[in-house]
Amino acid sequence: MRVVETIAECRKELSKLRQFGGRTGFVPTMGALHAGHVSLMEICRRQVEISVASIFVNPTQFAPTEDLSRYPRPLEHDLELCRASGVDLVFVPTVAEMYPPLAQTNVSVSTLTTLWEGQLRPTHFQGVTTVVTKLFNIVQPQFAFFGQKDYQQQAILRRMVQDLDQPVRIRTCSTIRESDGLAMSSRNAYLTSEQRSQATQIYRGLAKSESLWQAGDRSPAALEHAIKTTIAEVPALDIDYVAIVDPETLKLLDTIDTGAVALVACRLGTTRLIDNLLLGNARQIVESD
Amino acid sequence: MRVVETIAECRKELSKLRQFGGRTGFVPTMGALHAGHVSLMEICRRQVEISVASIFVNPTQFAPTEDLSRYPRPLEHDLELCRASGVDLVFVPTVAEMYPPLAQTNVSVSTLTTLWEGQLRPTHFQGVTTVVTKLFNIVQPQFAFFGQKDYQQQAILRRMVQDLDQPVRIRTCSTIRESDGLAMSSRNAYLTSEQRSQATQIYRGLAKSESLWQAGDRSPAALEHAIKTTIAEVPALDIDYVAIVDPETLKLLDTIDTGAVALVACRLGTTRLIDNLLLGNARQIVESD
Structure with missing residues (x-):
């Protein structure tokens, strides 16, 4: 498993992995991986030849009042789980790599993002759709895997992919639960x-x-x-x-x-x-x- | 030269054209082609193996007060110019094909679009960036060719491509002028x-x-x-x-x-x-x- 921090390295490793063909599957994450993420990575690995994960705590999807600074970042443990799940490449960019100084472009979905989580977190989904678009453009996967637990998120991403004709298919995977039913998070x-x-x-x-x-x-x-x-x-x-x-x-x-x-x-x-x-x-x- | 009207046909023709490899160049247009467009298509053809043009009068980049309904649409003549320029594939979608009923996703560039043309045409550039992103995702070109005449447009598209990590390079080509200096438009x-x-x-x-x-x-x-x-x-x-x-x-x-x-x-x-x-x-x- 290769771990890369820059967009250029990520593209270079991907072109090596793809030199003999094969479809690419992608699991974007914010790290702090648990059995839900492991399930996504394992499903990905079974469905495609080349499995890519990303670990990026995306600042633009947190409001100033939210938990960006205390969000857990156990990188070594995360990478172990990626390795054990059979991921080929992990992209772990810095904030500066993803958002250079002049960056001013956003992807936004309108109606769907005004409902439910969007009511309480008005800037959240624009952060998600923008960073996921960037990650799709960097990794260029044929399939991307998201958890059903974030139901509204996957509905918005499906809408985005369809509206922008992004050449990727969203696969929504069942929520993984603790033995007492609590959804993994x-x-x-x-x-x-x-x-x-x-x-x-x-x-x-x-x-x-x-x-x-x-x-x-x-x-x-x-x-x-x-x-x-x-x-x-x-x-x-x-x-x-x-x-x-x-x-x-x-x-x-x-x-x-x-x-x-x-x-x-x-x-x-x-x-x-x-x-x-x-x-x-x-x-x-x-x-x- | 093939002419296609749906996204699915466009992708199918592209995969045929690409079966033996080669880079794809793309010239998106609103039709009413003139020597400026011909120049873009000829530069494209010289630089890549597979040349694609699109003709789509994009309603979302016109304000209600603007000239959408009277914008010239000489399709047969446009297709002749594409053919003569050596284009391999022309994508001519309908409005319904590009904007299905539930579509609600936009790509927007902030600061750059508030200046100059953006002052007078406040919704114009969001229409441009959204439709160009869709066209890039459909055609998946390595290079896209735009005229220098729309200077702000090409600056915004360069910003968008960089900010969203779109896997395409923008090539801005010199303005073509009438013999008395008037820029072709x-x-x-x-x-x-x-x-x-x-x-x-x-x-x-x-x-x-x-x-x-x-x-x-x-x-x-x-x-x-x-x-x-x-x-x-x-x-x-x-x-x-x-x-x-x-x-x-x-x-x-x-x-x-x-x-x-x-x-x-x-x-x-x-x-x-x-x-x-x-x-x-x-x-x-x-x-x-």
Whole structure:
């Protein structure tokens, strides 16, 4: 496995890796890798000949009030996980390499980024779409792998790829969970052991909506209510939103036709946690590429 | 020469053309081709193995008050010129093909687009950067050719390519002029014969600044004054701006170090005309890729 820090080196290594052909898969990350990232890298490795990961804590997707400076950066451990997952090349650029002094170009998605996470983090997604476009242009993968856990992010990136005709396919991979159901997240590291146990209630809420769905309930209001009341059983969890939305537009649904996504965001102390569940044929939408 | 209307066909034809290797050059146009475009296509053909042109009157770079509906669209003649220039593939998409109903992603360059043409056409350059990014992603050229006549456009596109790490090099080609000096432009077709003759005064103004420069004058104020007073000799020419600017940032210069660009925009009746002149080492900057 090669580790490179500059765009020029990254391109040079890629052209070496590609000299005998093969498709490239790409897993962009902010490091602090966990089993969710490992799953993405392993899926990538199984689907393509050349696997590339990036580790870059992108400053433009953090608001000034957010956790940029305390975001975990365990680089050596991250690189070990990349190596163990069979990645061929890891791109670990500096901020100066990615954002030279005169940089002034942004990629932005409009409607989708104003909803849900965008309401609470108004500049976040422009940071994501811009850096992911840059990384796609540097790595030029045929496939890129993202976690379903950041549901809105993958929906926005799918929209971006389609709107800009970027020659890459987005593959959204199932959320990896702890044995008690908590969705894997680098931010789980911020939780105290008491909070860690309280956080599992989010998945219990989502599981309740799954049970209702299995029993035939198709009312968005009923599903939303079940999630909210379940989460409310743990008063430490402060709900930002619970919403039953269209899998593609992320708009609130009055009625469910064939599929929906349940989105949840909570605060637990100073940590924000998000999770989601696919209902009905929503899985087909995130699996379409 | 193949002519295709859909993105899928364009990609399919490109992969055929590339099956035995070779670099791709690209000339994006809005049609209404003239000798300036022909020059771009011929330079492209000489520099690469596979030459692609596009013809697309991009609605998002016209303001509601502008000339979208009356913009000339002589498709058959345009295709003849492409064929005669040795182009291998022409992409002629419809508006619906380029902007499907849910499209909501834009590429924008900030500071550079607020200056000069951006002052008078505030949404213009976002339309340009977004459509050029889409076309680059569809055609995936190694080189793209633009005319120096749209100086600010090529400066913005160079910034965009660098900021987003797009894997393409911008080549800016000299402005092609009529024998009396008027810069070739599709919008020259709007001029009456009287206006056509008045319009040549713009180049006379630029030529005056060139003479001053050759004589050793390095004062931006003096160069600007010479252009303005020369153009003012034809009262029908209504000056929007005359500016001596930095070749890369397009900011006004107080003093000229080694190079500058003289930018001019005028209105003549209902037609806007722009032109420019490179002074000193500015040529090296537009030729760097």
